Amino acid sequence: METSLEHVHELEPHIKVARARAGVLMLILSDALAALAILAAGGYLRTLNTEGQYKVAGDFAPAYLPGLLIAIALVLSGLAYYWWERRASKPGGAGQTPFFLLALVLMLVAGVSETWIGASLRYGMPIQAYESVQLLLPWFTAVHLLLAVFIGLLLGGRILRGRLAGHEFIVEVVGYWWYYTVVASVLLWLFGVYLT
Amino acid sequence: MSEPNIEGSTGGASPARGEPRHLRRAIIIWAVLSVIGIAVWLAVAPFILPSAASNLESTDDLTIVVLTALSVPVAMFVWVFLGYSLFVFRVKDRPTEDGVPLQPRPSLQIGWLGVTSVLCLFLLIWGLVVFYQETASAASNTLVVRVTGQQWLWSFDYPQYGASSQSQVIELPVNRPVQFLVTSEDVLHGFSIRALGVRVDANPGEVTTTPVITATQIGSYTVNCVELCGLYHSYMWEAVNVVDDTTFNAWIVSQGGHL
Amino acid sequence: MTEAGEVKRPGLINALFPSVVSGIVLGVIGAVVAGVIVNAATKGLNQDATVAAAYTGWTLFFFVGIGAFNGVLKWGFARREATPAEELQLAGKGQGIWRYFRYTTDHKVVGMQYLATVFVLFFVGSMGAFMIRLEQSTPGAIFFTPSTYNTIVGMHGILMIATTIIMVSGPFGNFILPIMIGARDMAFPRLNALSYWLLFAAIPVFLSMLALGGFQTGWTGYAPLAVQGLTPGMDAYCFLILIFAVSTTLAAMNILTTVIVMRTKGMTWGRLPVFVWGVVLSVILSLTAFPSFIVSQIMVLMDRIFQTSFFIAAYGGNNWLYEHLFWFMGHPEVYVISLPAMAVAAEVAAVFTRKAVFGYRFLVSGLVGISVLSVIVWGHHLYLSGSENALVAPFMLDTELISIPTGIFFLVLIGMFWRGKIWVTVPLLFVGGMLVNFVIGGISGIYLADLPTDEILHGGMFVVAHFHFVIPGSMVFGFFAGLYYWFPKMVGRRLDSTLGRLHFWLFEIGFLGTFTALFQAGLQGEPRWSANIAPPFATANLIASLFAILIAASVFVFIYNVIYTLVRGERAVANEWGGKTLEWTVPTPVPLENFEELPVVTSLPYDYGSPLPEPVTPAADIASAVIEAPIQPQGEV
8 A cells, every 4th residue: 555645545456356345245235135124024914914905806916927028038137247247357358248238238128117017007096915015026126127227337338438457346246236136136026926 | 250260461560469359348338239229129119119900910010129129239230340440440630550451261251141141041031931821811701801992092892791881991890800802993002001010002903912910909090002193192091990890790781781 | 636636726616516505406406396296297186295206306416416426427437537636636635624515535524524413413302302301391281282292202213313323333433443443544435425415415304304294103103103194294204214224224334344344454353443343243233224124114105105005904004014124123223323332432441441351352242242132132122012922932032132242241341440540531431321321221121121021111111211221321421432532533622521521420410310210100100102291100200301401401511512622622632542542543633544654453452551562563652743733634734
């Protein structure tokens, strides 16, 4: 570490990598606990079935097929990112940018579709507990997918500007969040299907 | 904290001299104050705790007395050693030398953990025993009272007699087991009769039950609400009358019930 | 900008944009626009939706206005990385006092911002407390309507809870902790600024509660009363929680990463000062605890805005769900509050008794034990809810178990006082007060942990007295110990010690009187949240209110002390107390880069009375590090 004032904010490379990893993993932990809380809430309400009103005749879940397609798109997005990451996270690795773009586009499509699912769920009043959970799941997922898209766009900006060199750890660390988003979203969708 | 339990430093002033003297003094002060404290508590307790009007309340009150009596030596330990140190080891203004470098021996640490664990275990067992006593099944002549909380009053039914209290008053026969089934019409309320040791939440959509209690003392007590339920939460006061059997039967009939 | 390191003094426009001023302006515009749009879209029928939209607009545009997104967008789309000069400018170099009003990344600036905010929040919260004591001094709802009273109680509660959560980790965790571990800044300086400004952004949301009819649920926000709440003040509460929870989560992540990654050479985990351990364990707990709280508030908002039924029994919801989600956070949260304050007490005691921590590993393992256990005891808040009666016994077990590691803390602190060279300064007085009060607070917790006693005390003033003995009576005392201890380092001036003693004694005597009387009221059966005090409890409440006047006096003594010191106080020296942790080896005021050369650590900073070498090399001549100290903690202007 330098001693003069100008170099206050220069950190050694291994510290930059370590802090990025630690920070993202902690955010993933926090977010995963929120997702778990939602899952636990859904299961708990179902078990309690208060006044027998947890789910009544006429209650429906979001359509199965769009959810399935989104899940598939997400898995493909994760795989595409992984394919890109294998090359891009090595120092000096150019990666295969089209795969990154594919991952980003798939995530965008999934995010937009998920938002559309959430927005088009028209539940009639009163909304039973079952439907309440089914409403929360796509919205929670949509927010996370769009957040991943935003992060992807930022990362895409760096790639376009050629600013990945020397910062390859960003690829790995964004990857953690990317895979987490994919896995959590698919799990939440599966849980929604299970509840039905 | 006897002398063998404390390690001194390898060099520097010998910590052993003076140590037994201070320790002995502090322990004596602690013992004396603890005895006095327990005696004072036991003398004062009947005036501080409201009189118990049920078997459960008696047990709970006894628990409070015992817990407090046990707490006195624990609290005195901290206060006496802290106070003694502040008086005896104090220096005026900035000190010029360091304090005696004491570190706890493993035997002290283990001993301390042992004592606190024993205390903890005692409290736990006591609590569990009382808890399981409460979950004992009801006798055959248990009176059932259905309590419904709403914003901002309580209503009471006696399903065994087909009676409903018309004036938000509970009447209970003395020396007969009673159990409350509690629910709410709107938001969370807390059904509580302090004198009988009865307290349980009133949840909308659920029926919660109190332990079976037996009122032991004729008199007038109060029901109140102990979960914030909105505007007039602190006005949800109603009366509980514990009366003899004849009066109770007459009251049931007057509230539309059949015996 | 001329050369790297030299930055031109900003003109007024440069100072104002971006700054808190532009943040507020844009935030208000954003709130109004979003509110108007949603109001039109819902034809004015859904007040909750309008209010929620307004808060979302406020938060988003406040951060646009204060320049928080600049760094994010530059990260992705700028042509090059930030130059050192730009980083320094962001850290407040060359901006004078204006740096406290901007999105400044220097951890010392953030620490001071937190400190000032904590003072303000404590003051407002205390005013709420005095209003409560005023109303409760006599039977009947005389001074306030029940609706206003419930709002005051709720606002006092949530304000104090939020403030005590950040009171040690915010000011001292930010300002002191990085210096104490030998770092130049936090791991994520921009996120650090974000954490603080999120807290700031939550304040107008909090204040708007008053304009929106208040809220009736108290600080715990229980549903379904929260869903029923007819005025939109309840939505303000939910958003306050959401913003605050995000702020705290980011701060937790930042502090934890800093300690993991940026300790200086030689500072192993086994040589970490106790204060750092306390803060680290506290933030780990908050990382795990806050997510369920966030989810609970999202669900309440959904029930209010979209008429879902997470908590409405008639449609399959259940208030037990809220209770579990809330208390899963609510219990660890009191240890988030307590652990840093307890660690401060140990840290301060070492310096003023001139003794090592009496069993460093013993204490740390005690703090770890408390942390681990605290996550699995939340059910004791639900003993009487009717939910999971089968789990009462296990929850009783592990709740009682927490008393064991807490006992370790007491033994260690007593061991530090025993045969020390005790210099009774104001910080140490507060440590002593903490120990006295924590005994009562901790023991009274046992009554609530055991079912037989909880079933006559739950929901009553005994609970209130218990948690006041523990939180303000112990942990806020720990905060004041840390404040009087670190104030000379952070601000460069000495607080008057006579006024400090007066503050302590007024506070302690007033506190003991007020809350002992409330213990008695609780034993008699007085319920909580009583706008209308019933006659049997009138005397106890009157006594409590009279003693509260002393607490109020102590608050004003303290404020006077702070203001007087800022204006005319004596300059402090670099190592005011003879402490051995790293922050006392740097000059006061602390330079922007903290250390000329990063130190190398060779042992714990508690080698009092031992012939071992100094814990830090090189041992600078402390007396020569005295510099003419202006208020700002940075040496260069």
